[in-house]
Amino acid sequence: MDLTAPIDVTLVRRLIAAQFPNWADLPVEPVEPGGWDNRTFRLGDDKSVRLPSAASYVAQVEKEQRWLPRLAPHLPLPIPVPLAKGAPGQGYPWPWSVYGWLRGRPAANGGIADPTQFARSLADLLLALYRIDATGGPPAGQHNFHRGGRLAVYDAETRTALSALTGRIDTDTAQEVWASALGSGWQRPPVWVHGDVASGNLLVEDGKLCGVIDFGSSAVGDPACDLAIAWIEFSGESRQAFRDALALDAETWARGRGWALWKALITASGHDGNQREAAKSWAVIDEVLADHRRVDRR
Structure with missing residues (x-):
């Protein structure tokens, strides 16, 4: 599948509304710089959305979903922990993730x-x-x-x-x-x-x-x-x-x-x-x- 929609706030809002309607009213803001392998958006105050920018980065989604919850308890500082896994939709062809938001810059x-x-x-x-x-x-x-x-x-x-x-x-x-x-x-x-x-x-x-x-x-x-x-x-x-x-x-x-x-x-x-x-x-x-x-x- 090819990417047919730009990875932007509009797409993220549509994906959230369709797949996680309980979060549909939360504001969505782009995170700058947004990254190269993935595009990242802030969802409300305490979540982030991360979408692969090309097919070559898609394998990272399943890897992070599986392993980050296992790594996090053993580390002295916070790392992203997945809250949900999104599916292709709304013109976006790949899986994607919702994480807890980490403080700091x-x-x-x-x-x-x-x-x-x-x-x-x-x-x-x-x-x-x-x-x-x-x-x-x-x-x-x-x-x-x-x-x-x-x-x-x-x-x-x-x-x-x-x-x-x-x-x-x-x-x-x-x-x-x-x-x-x-x-x-x-x-x-x-x-x-x-x-x-x-x-x-x-x-x-x-x-x-x-x-x-x-x-x-x-x-x-x-x-x-x-x-x-x-x-x-x-x-x-x-x-x-x-x-x-x-x-x-x-x-x-x-x-x-x-x-x-x-x-x-x-x-x-x-x-x-x-x-x-x-x-x-x-x-x-x-x-x-x-x-x-x-x-x-x-």
């Missing part, structure tokens, strides 16, 4: 009071996630764009980006980072991973981390993918605090650098993202390469 909008404490709080949440029994959890794959899996799936894409950026970055060091990332794998039992630990998915209230959203890229596997934020959002003391709190081995951190480098390379080379994101990616590349050089000199 995305860290991407600023408001972090103490980056080092924020980094420790995030590490505490991730450690709690990694301790949850992963038996039966979904392995990494196309449903979550291989987060938690092996980086080799992006080898050709990364090498194409490196070639495109020759003369603009230190490609020799970048190739070392990439080779190091591909040179190891997670040797322990698979753990739950969030898969998209980014400032837009981390909620802040009173300057502190207060919740984590968007588990659409979650899976069980290698936690290295969750480390990319260390070079994207943290630096200096906050990055070190994040690393110390997680206490993961050097090879996992090398793979984490690989995840950060892959995304930054494809964005900076023009294969993904917009100009603003591309500019940020240049800074991430610099941070990853500098960090690799520091580690290599030890």
Whole structure:
């Protein structure tokens, strides 16, 4: 089925009225930014509606419906918990979800009071996630764009980006980072991973981390993918605090650098993202390469 109706307030109101009439009188407002994989709307004061924006994201609905209620009780901060599952209708072809609304605003909008404490709080949440029994959890794959899996799936894409950026970055060091990332794998039992630990998915209230959203890229596997934020959002003391709190081995951190480098390379080379994101990616590349050089000199 194809999407025949725009994903907007009108569609959400029609879907709610048709499938959950007890909520039909609640106001619906778009959440900005609304997200890429999904479009999110606020429903009343205490609910949100999340609709996949394309067929490739639909598998995330069933995954979140099944697993988030099982993960939430084991985590130190709130995550979205489904309240209802919607069905295709009103010109919208896929399943969708209603969640409880989480307080706070995305860290991407600023408001972090103490980056080092924020980094420790995030590490505490991730450690709690990694301790949850992963038996039966979904392995990494196309449903979550291989987060938690092996980086080799992006080898050709990364090498194409490196070639495109020759003369603009230190490609020799970048190739070392990439080779190091591909040179190891997670040797322990698979753990739950969030898969998209980014400032837009981390909620802040009173300057502190207060919740984590968007588990659409979650899976069980290698936690290295969750480390990319260390070079994207943290630096200096906050990055070190994040690393110390997680206490993961050097090879996992090398793979984490690989995840950060892959995304930054494809964005900076023009294969993904917009100009603003591309500019940020240049800074991430610099941070990853500098960090690799520091580690290599030890």
